[in-house]
Amino acid sequence: MSEAVATDGRHPVDTPMAPGPSLLFGLQxxxxxYAGVVAVxxxxxxxxxxxxxxxxxxxxAALFMAGVATLVQTIGFWKFGARQPIVQxxxxxxVSSMLAIAGKNQGHEGLQIIYGALIISGLVGLxxxxxxxxxxxxxxxxxxxxxxxxxxxxxxxxxxxxxAGGVGSESxxxxxxxxxxxxxxxxxxxxxxxxxxxxxxxxxxxxxxLGTLVAIPMGMADFSTIGDAKTFQVPMxxxxxxxxxxxxxxxxxxxxxxxxxxxxxxxxLALGEITGKPADRETVANGLRADTGSTALAAVFNGFSLxxxxxxxxxxxxxxxxxxxxxxxxxxxxxxxxxxxKLGAAIAAVPMPVLGGAGLVLFGTVAASGIRxxxxxxxxxxANIVIVATSLAFGMLPIVQRGAYEHFPSWFRTIFDSGIxxxxxxxxxxxxxxxxxxxxxxxxxxxxxxxxxxxxxTDEDEARLYRSHGHNEKxxxxxxxxxxxx
Numbered sequence: 001m002s003e004a005v006a007t008d009g010r011h012p013v014d015t016p017m018a019p020g021p022s023l024l025f026g027l028q029x030x031x032x033x034y035a036g037v038v039a040v041x042x043x044x045x046x047x048x049x050x051x052x053x054x055x056x057x058x059x060x061a062a063l064f065m066a067g068v069a070t071l072v073q074t075i076g077f078w079k080f081g082a083r084q085p086i087v088q089x090x091x092x093x094x095v096s097s098m099l100a101i102a103g104k105n106q107g108h109e110g111l112q113i114i115y116g117a118l119i120i121s122g123l124v125g126l127x128x129x130x131x132x133x134x135x136x137x138x139x140x141x142x143x144x145x146x147x148x149x150x151x152x153x154x155x156x157x158x159x160x161x162x163x164a165g166g167v168g169s170e171s172x173x174x175x176x177x178x179x180x181x182x183x184x185x186x187x188x189x190x191x192x193x194x195x196x197x198x199x200x201x202x203x204x205x206x207x208x209x210l211g212t213l214v215a216i217p218m219g220m221a222d223f224s225t226i227g228d229a230k231t232f233q234v235p236m237x238x239x240x241x242x243x244x245x246x247x248x249x250x251x252x253x254x255x256x257x258x259x260x261x262x263x264x265x266x267x268x269l270a271l272g273e274i275t276g277k278p279a280d281r282e283t284v285a286n287g288l289r290a291d292t293g294s295t296a297l298a299a300v301f302n303g304f305s306l307x308x309x310x311x312x313x314x315x316x317x318x319x320x321x322x323x324x325x326x327x328x329x330x331x332x333x334x335x336x337x338x339x340x341x342k343l344g345a346a347i348a349a350v351p352m353p354v355l356g357g358a359g360l361v362l363f364g365t366v367a368a369s370g371i372r373x374x375x376x377x378x379x380x381x382x383a384n385i386v387i388v389a390t391s392l393a394f395g396m397l398p399i400v401q402r403g404a405y406e407h408f409p410s411w412f413r414t415i416f417d418s419g420i421x422x423x424x425x426x427x428x429x430x431x432x433x434x435x436x437x438x439x440x441x442x443x444x445x446x447x448x449x450x451x452x453x454x455x456x457x458t459d460e461d462e463a464r465l466y467r468s469h470g471h472n473e474k475x476x477x478x479x480x481x482x483x484x485x486x
Contacts (some may be wrong), residue, residue, distance in 0.1 A: 013084065013277045016325040021198075025321050026329030028205040030337070031350065032362060033089050033309045036158075037066050037334075040090040040304050047102040048110045052228070054240075056341060058302060061235040062090050064338025065303035069294035070331030073287065073308070074324040082279065082287030084271045085327040087312035088294060091305045093263070093418060094118075094256040098304070100410075101249050108240045115299040116243035117250045121257040122296025122305075129288035132261055133281040139269050140435070142384045143427040145373035147266040148273070150395040150423035151310045152367025157399060159363050163356025177353040180220060184211035184357025201319045204358050211354035223349045229341035235301045243299070253305075255411055257292065259421050260307045264291045266424050267308040273373050274313065275322040310420070311359065314366035383434035387427055395423025 016022070041058035050058070069088035076083045101117070102110045163181035165172045188207035192200050199206065215221040268287045272279035279287075287308075294306045316322060337343050379385050398404050399419045405412060416422045 011275075011277050012322040013275050013324055015323055017321075017323050022323070022326045022329045023333075024202055024205065025319070025326045026331075026333055028202055028319075029087050029312055029315060029327055029330035030333045031205055031208050032315050032358065033087055033312055034350070036092070036309060036311065037062055037089045040092065040095060043095060044098050044102060044114070044304070047099050049106055050111075056229060057233070057235075057239065060233050060338045060341050061239075061298075061302040062304060062338075063334050064235050065294065065298040065301055066090065066306065067331045067334030067336075067338060069290065069298070069306045070334060071328055072294060073290045074328040074331060076286065079286050079289055080293055081290045082268050082271075082283050083324060084268065084277075084279070084283070084287070085275065085312075085316050085322060085324045086267070086271060086287065086308045087327055087330055088291070088306045089309040090303070091256075091260050091263075091307035093260050093307070093421075094253055094305045097249075097252040097256050100252070109244070111240045111302075112242065112244045113246050113249050114253075114304075115238075115240070115302070116245040117253040118299035118305060119243060119296050120245065120250045121253040122292050122294075122299065124254050125257040125261055125292030126289060126296065128258075128261070129292060130285050132265060132288055133285040138428050138431060138436075139265070140431065141273075141373055142377045142387050142435070143424075143431050144266070144269045144273060145370050145377060146388050146391045146427045147370070147420065147424045148270045148313075148373055149367050149370025150392060151266065151270065151420055152314065152363050152365070152370060153392070153396065154399055154419040155310055155314075155363035155366060156360065159356050159359035161356070162352045162359055164353075166352035169352070176218065176220065177356075180211065180215055180218060180351065180353040181357035181360070183214055184208070184354045185360055186357075187211060188358055188361050201321060204315065204318075204362065207358045207361075208350055208354055211357060212350050215351045215354060220351050220353070221349060222351075223346070226342055226345040226349065229345040231342055232339060233341055234339060235303075237300050239302050252410070255415065256305065257295070259415055259418060260291065260295075260305060261288055262424055263310075263418070263420050264288060264308050266420065267310060267313055270313055270369070271308075271316065274317045274369055277322075310366060311362050314362040314364075314369070317369045318362060318365040387430045387434060390430060391423045391427035394426040395419040398422065 017025070038059050041062045042055060045055035045058050066087075066089050070086070073081045073086045073088050074083065075081065098114050101114050104110075105113055161167045163178060165174060165177035171177060184207050187210050188203045191203040191206055195203075212221055264287060265284055268279050268284050272283070291307055295304075298304060298306055312327075374388065377384050377388075396419060398417050405416055408416075415425075
């Protein structure tokens with residue numbers, strides 16, 4: 001089925017596609033996020049000095065739980081799942097905190113402490129999920145556009161690291177890595193230019209496949225790990241022992257969970273803008289329940305914290321495939337990869353530079369989507385241009401200057417070492433300062449740029465944000481008390 005609205009009036013997000021294209025587009029989602037999913041268990045497993053067998057187990061468990069969480073997020077279960085085309089993967093937000101735990105506790109004991117803290121942090125987030133929806137009215141276009149742009153900008157360095165060969169690799173930064181990445185990027189661009197339609201929509205998967213084929217004669221493709229992986233493996237609860245509940249670890253990972261929830265909220269709102277089906281409070285709350293509940297469940301089955309993957313937001317934007325059922329196919333593929341480690345090892349054989357070449361297109365598309373959202377914002381006065389400029393600068397700080405906050409407290413670093421979270425917090429607070437409590441009826445003279453009028457939260461936004469079950473308040477608009485401090 002095409003991406004047009006179905007004859008029964010369903011939105012493209014809720015419209016299934018034929019199994020063949022769904023499988024292909026779902027695989028494309030998996031390929032674009034695979035490296036991010038397996039990176040965290042490999043990093044943590046190495047820090048804990050686990051043997052190779054245990055590390056393979058962690059990778060399989062991470063893939064399996066990412067698939068389960070993706071199905072919950074896309075298909076939905078009761079009040080769990082945003083029912084958007086969201087791919088869930090292992091979050092990097094908690095990596096630094098988990099590494100700190102691993103530095104004090106090695107082997108299985110370290111994993112037990114990590115999993116105990118993840119279970120508690122996931123449950124805390126699950127309880128707080130409905131409260132987070134109260135923040136939704138503070139996410140107008142000037143905030144969501146800024147955050148979407150920041151998501152793309154913060155991911156570009158990741159793509160550059162992949163293109164260079166993967167941070168920490170012996171060949172990092174060598175010209176051959178950049179050459180392979182450029183060839184992959186060029187393949188993707190040429191497909192978009194000369195093969196529109198169906199082939200254009202699978203340009204990423206074609207680029208990854210052809211890029212890997214190019215890597216073989218260059219001696220840059222390694223398929224040896226396929227033979228070392230097991231044929232079949234089912235993740236079992238508490239495989240590494242009973243969780244331990246250590247107070248300091250719990251506090252650290254609860255803070256990380258709050259950061260993940262901010263990022264997840266931004267991703268859900270971004271997808272709402274990209275798909276043309278704006279997210280309301282119920283959608284955000286259900287998405288956060290899936291995020292946090294899946295994290296608690298993942299800890300039981302030897303996975304790590306889960307969150308929406310921003311790179312897949314870019315894939316939705318660049319392909320135009322908005323059906324959540326397509327992403328559900330990707331969730332099924334992730335579960336299969338978790339059960340069949342040899343298949344997972346085959347996907348992992350895609351060279352890092354190839355992923356980097358495709359990733360640069362994807363991540364740049366996310367930033368472009370944010371800019372497209374920002375074009376709906378009025379920039380005639382000072383308010384919105386200052387909000388965007390300051391938030392992007394604040395978000396870029398930890399990206400362009402690594403270690404900028406190394407002398408700050410650990411709780412501060414946990415929050416603000418993420419450019420996405422830094423920009424989101426700054427944009428929200430400045431929007432409150434300029435457009436809510438500090439808003440003036442008269443227009444200001446433009447200082448930084450010229451536009452048609454002062455930027456505000458539109459009446460349509462207010463009506464959407466206040467539309468929920470049992471909510472009888474009149475939507476807040478310019479004409480019914482915006483200056484009352486309500």
